Amino acid sequence: MYTNHSRGSSYWRGGGRSRGGKYPPRHLRPVTTDAPGHPLGTLVKELQSADLAEKAAEHEQHATITDCQLVASYNWTSSPSPTMLMPGMPPRWSPLKEPIKLPEDSGEYFRDRNAARYPSHPMEPAVVAALTEAPNQCRSAAIDLVACSSTMGNLLRFLRGEQKPFRILVEEIGDTMFFIRREKSPTEKIPDVRGFGHTFPEHYTTWDESVKTSTSHQRLLSYSFGGMRCFVRFEADGYLPAANAPSKKNATAKAKDPANLDDLLTSLGSTTGETVTSTGGLNIKTAGAKVDQSQVFDLKTRSFRRKVNQDTLSDEMPRLWVSQIPNFVLAYHTNGVFDDIRVHNVRAEVSTWEKLQLPVLARLAALLHHIRELVQDSPAHRLEICHVAERPGTLQVRQQLADAGDALLEEVKTQWLAASEHGEKAGRSPGGSDTDSDSGISFGANDGEEDFTACSDVCGYCGHCALGDKA
Secondary structure (H helix, E strand, O other), X not given: OEEEEOOOOOOOXXXXXXXXOOOOOHHHOOOOOOOOOOXXXXXXXXXXXXXXXXXXXXXXXXXXXXXXXXXXXXXXXXOOOOEEEEEEOOOEEOOOOOOOEOOOOOOOOEXXXXXXXXXXXXXXXXXXXXXXXXXXXXHHOOOOEEEEHXXXXXXXXXXXXXXXXXXXEEEEEOOEEEEXXXXXXXXXXXXXXXXXXXXXXXXXXXXXXXXXXXXXXXXXXXXXXXXXXXXXXXEEOEEOOHHHOOOOOOEOXXXXXXXXXXXXXXXXOOOOOOOEEEEOOEEEEXXXXXXXXXXXXXXXXXXXXXXXXXXXXXXXXXXXXXXXXXXXXXXXXXXXXXXXXXXXXXXXXXXXXXXXXXXXXXXXXXXXXXXXXXXXXXOOOEEEEEXXXXXXXXXXXXXXXXXXXXXXXXXXXXXHHHHHHHHHHHOOOOOOOOOOOOOOOOOOOOOOEOOOOOOOOOOOOOOOOXXXXXX
């Protein structure tokens, strides 16, 4: 059985999905071994969280997310060449009427799905989607930062005192900072994946016919934070059809057969088609339908043994906040049988967390402004931000080395700069937009990266066995 709740206290996600559009078969997956870390550039500066306290006070009144809007969306497909569907759509929540015993996950999964699909410029597909689906929004608002939920989440974790190492490439294009997540290899795998983080969504979500070859759904949000206009990309686990969306009051919903595709696409304003274009080897097809952010959910699987003692929301709240995801599906299982599935509306919890974390979020705003000052002062307008295991609690700002590459292809960079220049001449306003605002998603006024924290029964679901977290 599964239940809709408007409030909850212990939930999180399993990550990944592929029912209706399987992950690429093994013969299509790049085979790599663990690569050594990239060499580090010259040290420019070191920072501790405490160093930002004075500047943080100046940003505290703006350290909340406001004016959140969906800019664009797209799906990656299982094609051997990098192919994206725009606007795409997430897999639909379609739970089984009766639970069955599911097999445990098996196979190989990329740590950074976006980099694996388009390693030369992982953030470029999101920019292409924005320029294609919402060109006026790119022009009408001065975009200070383009990032993903992973890079934003890593900076936030550092400020909260967590020791996870990470590296972020920073490049200024026009007046916009681009944050690019950097792993050892674009096709680095997550080791020892266990649990049901893939098999559960394979059975409980469905890719619709127009996007049936999909392997993930990516979304790009625009919002204001800390006096900056940010474009933030994240991966959505699925969406709730309107009939199954949790209401403001607790309610129980019965499992349904999958909705009629034609009715669904009509209600969402589908824009399906077969037009194919190519930019730098990136194939683009028009397919899918826009899905409102208020319907998007995150998903987590857990063992029934952790139902009482484990509150995973507090650990995972930063990523929910960064991605402004309003719904959460928590699935408990007993030996692979999911007989307790809960659908929560978490807007109020996210809003409360934001208020309680205001001092930390103010430091995040101060850090973003400081990074912008440093990259503007850099002769190459490029830097790398590192939190390395050898220097826990210290954020290193380093020069980029030549092997880092460019954030965007020259052609796409030219298009981005042209949109920026058009916006300057037209007179931008930070809140301007030509797209529809997503109803009810603004809690504060979320790499395509997979989270495989679901452990096996032997482990007992500690939630910390995998390093591929999704924030």
